[in-house]
Amino acid sequence: MSSPFPHSPSLPLFPAEKKARDHALVASIGFLILLPLGTLIARYLRTFTNGWFWPHAAVNFLISGPVIFAGWALGIQANSRFGGTVSDAHKRIGTALMILYIIQIFIGVFIHYVKIPIRIPGGRPPQNYLHAILGIVILALASWQVHNGIYTEWPQITGNIHPVRQSAKHAWLALIIVFWALYGLGLGFLPRQYKQESSRRSVNEKETPDGIKLSDAA
Template sequence: MGKILHLLFCILISNIIISSAQDCRSYTFTNNAIYATCVSLPVQNSHLHWNYHSTNGTVDLAYRHTGVSTSNWVAWALNVNGNGMVGAQALVALVHSNGSVQPYTSAVSGYGTALQPSSLSFDVPVIRAEIVNGDVVIYATLVLPSGGTSFNQVWQMGPVSNGAPGAHPLGSENRNSVGTVDFVSGQTGAGGGVGGSLLHRRNTHGVLNAVSWGILMPMGAMVARYLRVFKVAHPAWFYIHVAIQATAYGVGVAGWGTGLKLGSDSEGIKYTTHRNIGITLFAFGTLQVFALLLRPKPDNKYRIYWNIYHASIGYATISLGITNVFKGLDILDPEKKWKHAYIGVLISLAAIAALLEAFTWFIVLKRKKEEKQQEPNGAYGSNGYGNGHSQAA
């Protein structure tokens, strides 16, 4: 029985592989060209067809990107000396709004490239392109550099703005549109995310800011609001509050700095709302640092104004911080589990805050009742929550 199941499983896998190969090979080109090798690339509905000529070290290829509308560009590239986007030697097809297709070559020298036409590091004697029923096909002949046959490859699609290529999205498929190709064996492999170290820095930027503005800042505010109601927590709650918020600010400044560096290294890629909120957060965080240095004594007549200022900026910082974390997650587009994990953290903090809020009011009301019973005139003493509540840090 086990052998039969094993045989059926092998047949099923074989049929899937054969079916996949037929889907790739069954495409009929308008020029009736036939290619000996065809691979379906792992993301972005793209396929690569080619014939390798060992006698002169050339490749006749067709790169096919499906589901493309007008006012888009597609590109396929070899990266001879590295991987990812920088250094890629690209074949580009620009699909204009009138349906015409402009093919050309472009050497990518940096992340802020606009894919301007330029010569490549190897010869491309033939290049043309067409769009047929939403399939953009780039035909080209490549003279493989240095007699090599195995290279890193990159492929992308992005919008056309004012007749020129615009920045492509940074979704998971776009970041994973990189791998290897061997023109002799016909094997392809998956690579890391597009951008390499740049993607690593984006992730670092995201983690730092999520931890600082999105988690530590709310925790510090909860300490200030809920611990100080307990008499035994004085003055420890204040120092705990300051320690958490100072840590959050320090980590947040590090995240803000990585964001500035990312912006300078990613010319042409702008996330205006995310950037503006980040700048506002840095300004608010800095104001809170000055608030600590300028804090009046509890009996100072200006203390109430300081309390209002400190609380207003604090809650605004928390709100903007959480908002910007979600905007950053939308930009990075990581696996859904990361967004779900952050939502889980927020739900946990909210649940804890709700319980502490109820318990705090229970203690406050009980304390007020006890103090009213002790004071015939209805006043309550200096140890009550009402007076302590006004002494925010």
């Protein structure tokens, strides 16, 4: 989208630009700060305590949820300010992220409250692995989505009258590096986690006649 105006950061943001900026800020906080925080809570705490689930759920649903839905609503409002007719990759991926996030919440609730006896190699129910894989997919897709918004969507829909500040680009990169580095380090605790889960299952199978662990968390 071309613009007759010069690229001038000194000009005040137009109302539509402010709405798009607010959408970008709120959605980024939800998907690049809060959700990763909830993921890291689960990755690290579950290695040391059985009480990891509620902190993980509180951050990923009670705290992240309102922020993510607010970001989604602001995105819809921003899109309407710019005509609301263009369906590009950013908008399609944004819709996909919201759907995946809602599915992920339901899977998490199902895992916690519905215990099934089916186990796959590793000793855990299949839905547990689905929950973990889908979480990684959401975070990876969100990382791409924010990058697309900064480098592609904003210049296209605004005409780049007010280019995105370099500080925002650096913040995106820093958040991505920090999260994936910490998550990668957390994977080093998997052997300890699986050993603890195996020990707890053995205790429960001895105490439960049908051999089904009743207290197994997500």
